[in-house]
Amino acid sequence: MLDVLRHVHLHPETTRAELARDLGLSRGSATEILARLRALDLVEETAAEPTGARGRPTRTVRRHDRGPVVAAVDVSYESWRLAVSHLGGGLEPLRRERYGGQPAEDVLGRISRALREVRTAFGARLRAVGVSMSGTVSGGRLVESATIGWRDVEVAERLRIAPIPVVIGNDATMAGVAEARRGAATGADVALHVAVEVGVGGVVLEHGRATTGSTGAGGEFGHLPFGDPDRPCPCGAHGCWDLEVDGRALARILGAPPPAAPRSAADAVLRRAGEGDPAALAAVEQVARNLGRGIGGLVNALDPRIVTLSGVAAALLDQAGDSVRAAYLSGLMRFRRHDPPPLIRAAFPRDGSLRGAAELAFDTVLSEAGLDSWRADARPAPETV
Ligand SMILES: [Zn+2]
CATH class of the missing domain: 3.30.420.40 (ATPase, nucleotide binding domain)
Structure with a gap:
């Protein structure tokens, strides 16, 4: 199930036939796994455009409208941005604020409130938060940012909305992740x-x-x-x-x-x-x-x-x-x-770090633990477990 989900994440407009071929699944296994993912509101299937090729018509597999979302935050020099991302990638920008020169406590307080609004809007569909910081990041902490002027800030702790995991990384690292997964590399x-x-x-x-x-x-x-x-x-x-x-x-x-x-x-x-x-x-x-x-x-x-x-x-x-x-x-x-x-x-000169933050947040969703907790939270009905 995880392999199929990850495939849909990287190839948002795939078909059942392509998916089975790329993952080496039999038609029967693909059908069965997709049925389980549909029951969990993770994917949807629709009739694919006819290709003119011979054989049985296939189906397009895409993210479910009630599927998981992650929030991505990019704190850069003088401004911060917040977006949400769905299975399959892409960003829906929600907010951008300039903050030049203000202390970390105030800025992170506002980002934290904005994240809580996202949580209210999306409920249990919000599964993880990815944060990109302009500066040196170690663990969940911003060690130092010459550009922002902050030092020793516990960013992950400050932005945590229990029990949603928060992943934090340096902006260049995040941008590199976006390039390697969906961009120029x-x-x-x-x-x-x-x-x-x-x-x-x-x-x-x-x-x-x-x-x-x-x-x-x-x-x-x-x-x-x-x-x-x-x-x-x-x-x-x-x-x-x-x-x-x-x-x-x-x-x-x-x-x-x-x-x-x-x-x-x-x-x-x-x-x-x-x-x-x-x-x-x-x-x-x-x-x-x-x-x-x-x-x-x-x-x-x-x-x-x-x-x-x-x-x-x-x-x-x-x-x-x-x-x-x-x-x-x-x-x-x-x-x-x-x-x-x-x-x-780079393919994403303007929003690579935000995209990368979303990708790393999705890594926690598209894991054994992430799938288990989605099963437990989103669909508590025992027959789907
Ligand atoms: Zn140096």
Whole structure:
């Protein structure tokens, strides 16, 4: 049942025949499993459009209108967003609020109230909450966010609505999950996602699963020492790559003071470079090389099939792609250069982290425990157990 549900989640408009074929099920087994999932309000079946092919007509399998939903929250620099997602993916945006500069307690209080409203609206159909945070996440805690300015915040605890599980992760990790499962890296056995907003974040994904270390704080690629060893980083280390590839780096190269909003500063310099400003162009080329060289090092270490880029990294690929690629290739070990993993723009530049948060929340729903509790909550009638 779980395999079938997961298949419907990843292929929202599948047919009974495709599903049986892809999962290696007999027609009889597929029919029986789908009947059980229908009885649990998890899937619905309708007559499929005739394909003209010979054989018995098949049926389209899709999510049930009364099936499980998850809430996804993305807390980024200056604003937070809330959406719900159904089996099959996709997002229904519910709310977006700007909060720039306010303390964590106030902002999380408002998000918590919004989640309770979702719980009221969807009742027991709400099964999990996924939270994406711009910053370093360990366990359920935001360790530090240079962009938001918060430190040591127990996010999962603050947003928990018992007994609904809350999963929390770094925004670049979440965006990587979305790319690997439904975006530019779909189907890759091992994918690397690199996001540059303020500093560098990212994640390695194996078959769509993020490898985030023992506490969830892995993927802090920006704090690899690919930079100037004399330059202190706000993280406490020296020589971090973070300081060489974002708006802070561009400002420094141009002789400007450290920007208060490094992402907007990067966009402004990229715009000037696009208009032909020679100083901006030179700064963009320099930062593009810093990015490419670092990705080469990551590829040497991690051996991904594909590299997806988002944020400033994607903009650099667009505007200074030759410099990014030249530095990338020169940083690769010789044996990798004849067939280097491609550098590709992310498919979800705007809402990847929100989509990834929904995916990770759904992972808890599409588990043995998740299915058991759905059976117990949504359909207590014993004959369906
Ligand atoms: Zn650092």
